[in-house]
Amino acid sequence: MDNLKQTPLNAEHRALGAKMVDFGGWDMPVQYTSIIDEHVAVRTRCGMFDVSHMGEIWVEGPQALDLVQFLSSNDASKLALHQIQYSGLLTPQGCFVDDMLVHKDADDRYLLVVNASNTDKDFAWILSQAKGFDARVTNASPVTAQIALQGPKSLEILQPFVTGLDLAPIKYYWYGYGTVLGERCLIARTGYTGEDGFEVYLSPQSAPALWRALLEAGKPYGLVPAGLGARDTLRLEACMALYGNDIDDTTTVLDADLGWILKLGKPGPFNGRSVLEKQKAEGTARKLVAFELTERGIPRHGFECFAGGQKVGVVTSGTQAPFLKKPLGMAYLPMSLSEVGTAFEVDIRGKKVAAKVVPKPHYKRSK
Amino acid sequence: MNIPSDLKYTKSHEWIRVEGNVGTAGITDFAQQELGDIVFVEAPAQGSAVAAGAPMGSVESVKAVSEINAPAGGAVSAVNADLADHPELLNADPYGKGWILKITLANAGELSGLMDAAAYAAYVAESAH
Numbered sequence A: 001m002d003n004l005k006q007t008p009l010n011a012e013h014r015a016l017g018a019k020m021v022d023f024g025g026w027d028m029p030v031q032y033t034s035i036i037d038e039h040v041a042v043r044t045r046c047g048m049f050d051v052s053h054m055g056e057i058w059v060e061g062p063q064a065l066d067l068v069q070f071l072s073s074n075d076a077s078k079l080a081l082h083q084i085q086y087s088g089l090l091t092p093q094g095c096f097v098d099d100m101l102v103h104k105d106a107d108d109r110y111l112l113v114v115n116a117s118n119t120d121k122d123f124a125w126i127l128s129q130a131k132g133f134d135a136r137v138t139n140a141s142p143v144t145a146q147i148a149l150q151g152p153k154s155l156e157i158l159q160p161f162v163t164g165l166d167l168a169p170i171k172y173y174w175y176g177y178g179t180v181l182g183e184r185c186l187i188a189r190t191g192y193t194g195e196d197g198f199e200v201y202l203s204p205q206s207a208p209a210l211w212r213a214l215l216e217a218g219k220p221y222g223l224v225p226a227g228l229g230a231r232d233t234l235r236l237e238a239c240m241a242l243y244g245n246d247i248d249d250t251t252t253v254l255d256a257d258l259g260w261i262l263k264l265g266k267p268g269p270f271n272g273r274s275v276l277e278k279q280k281a282e283g284t285a286r287k288l289v290a291f292e293l294t295e296r297g298i299p300r301h302g303f304e305c306f307a308g309g310q311k312v313g314v315v316t317s318g319t320q321a322p323f324l325k326k327p328l329g330m331a332y333l334p335m336s337l338s339e340v341g342t343a344f345e346v347d348i349r350g351k352k353v354a355a356k357v358v359p360k361p362h363y364k365r366s367k
Numbered sequence B: 001m002n003i004p005s006d007l008k009y010t011k012s013h014e015w016i017r018v019e020g021n022v023g024t025a026g027i028t029d030f031a032q033q034e035l036g037d038i039v040f041v042e043a044p045a046q047g048s049a050v051a052a053g054a055p056m057g058s059v060e061s062v063k064a065v066s067e068i069n070a071p072a073g074g075a076v077s078a079v080n081a082d083l084a085d086h087p088e089l090l091n092a093d094p095y096g097k098g099w100i101l102k103i104t105l106a107n108a109g110e111l112s113g114l115m116d117a118a119a120y121a122a123y124v125a126e127s128a129h
Helices: A010-015 A035-044 A064-071 A116-130 A154-161 A207-221 A228-237 A273-282 B029-035 B108-113 B117-127
Strands: A019-023 A026-031 A046-050 A055-060 A084-090 A096-106 A109-114 A136-139 A145-150 A175-180 A183-188 A197-202 A223-225 A286-293 A304-307 A310-320 A327-334 A343-348 A351-358 B014-019 B022-027 B038-042 B055-061 B065-069 B074-079 B101-105
Touching: A010 A026, A010 A207, A026 A035, A026 A228, A035 A046, A035 A223, A035 A228, A046 A207, A055 A064, A055 A116, A064 A109, A064 A116, A084 A116, A096 A116, A096 A183, A109 A116, A116 A136, A145 A154, A145 A207, A154 A197, A154 A207, A197 A207, A207 A223, A228 A310, A228 A327, A286 A343, A310 A343, B014 B108, B022 B029, B029 B055, B101 B108
Parallel strands: A046 A223
Antiparallel strands: A019 A026, A046 A145, A055 A109, A055 A136, A084 A096, A096 A109, A145 A197, A175 A183, A183 A197, A286 A327, A286 A351, A304 A310, A304 A343, A310 A327, A343 A351, B014 B022, B022 B101, B038 B055, B055 B065, B074 B101
16 A cells, blocks of 8 residues: 555545545545445535546647647547547557547647546657657646536536636536636536536645535535545446546557547548558447346456357446446447347356347436 | 354354254345445355355445355255345345345354354454454
8 A cells, every 4th residue: 555646635535434445556535435325426416536646748839739639539620729528549550548638728738638547658658759749748647636526516516616717608528717715727527427517627735625625515415525436337327438448558449439539530640540541441340339238147347248159249347337227338349249239148257147239328417 | 343242254254143953144244344335146046055165156246246155054945035126235234134045054063163253353353454
């Protein structure tokens, strides 16, 4: 435990009695009371997450956009000021170094938010790719804390703490700057739960005070602190990919069924372009699908999928979904088995359990 | 943590309550706390045989799967049917409504290898370090 990294909110989690785990080298809360209760709180009221472990990498300079375009599968030139897009940070093979959120902060300044356990790898990768671009790359992760409020009550709970920024007009995947506890903060309408909510980027020094204040102010609304356990089940219900489970440096953007973040029409070369153009033309052999079990059992990461007695794929994420209350997941299956309604089996500790492909996402919030 | 004095305990955190030649078994309060929200219980079928210390099923929480071992050998005489729809009973009442199965004991002598409440309390305190 001594070697684990800590967020500025570590003492808050311990004071709340959270169960702590090693998450990619970080000492993080997996749950405070119950994953199910925390999950349901986010779907119905509000949950507060410490996501300070996430990586923040700034790309600045005259060729900031050119560098981002070279790194990213999506088309950052389409972003308006303070707009955000989900994208892939790609290898030359069209696979994922990581997935990320690209924020346009100015014409010559972009913020990339990446996965915690990939931050050092991503930063080194981006630096290695930045040679020849007139752009400066900075890893601001150590000086950036992040608190996510997720759930339908998030706006009401957060707004009283923010001056100089009206949160209600901010659309999903947009952001603004406001003053929180005397500090200018980036506040984005984003999240990893499939629910409405905000992510507040602030200094590590200010994070504990805001955490405590939101915990107190949120009580009448039913806000609870929520851990990584609920974060994982929430994102899985929403069919949001988890790096290391559903996507990695062996899966292409198209394999992962993320064609919507691949903009082959954008000008210029970018990592993975030629591989992905070829794959797009020829079609992919496999696809990341959503599925449910139609018999009793719980699918888990790594379980094998079978059809006609043959091994055909693998479960990348699975759980007993706390809000939808059924066993579901995502899996890579051959294209021929990827149609909605297709039956297959999941091998659960030697027992074949019936499953079927279902539409994505498992859960979509009502607007 | 609740460790009733009238039960026997295994090192893998199961309990057994013996009445005559029948033992009722489940998982301990410590086990359910460690697992978190329990969402699935797989118990052996009624009539099947279980062996002391051998895996006899599994308990799954949202995050993890945990094997459960038979505290004693014998024939499964009953399984708790309520757990199929209400696995959370293992969290709410691990020694009561969350019982998992009843075993007609093949050899009551096996029970002497289990811990009493005091020994189990010490064992849990030790493994918590």
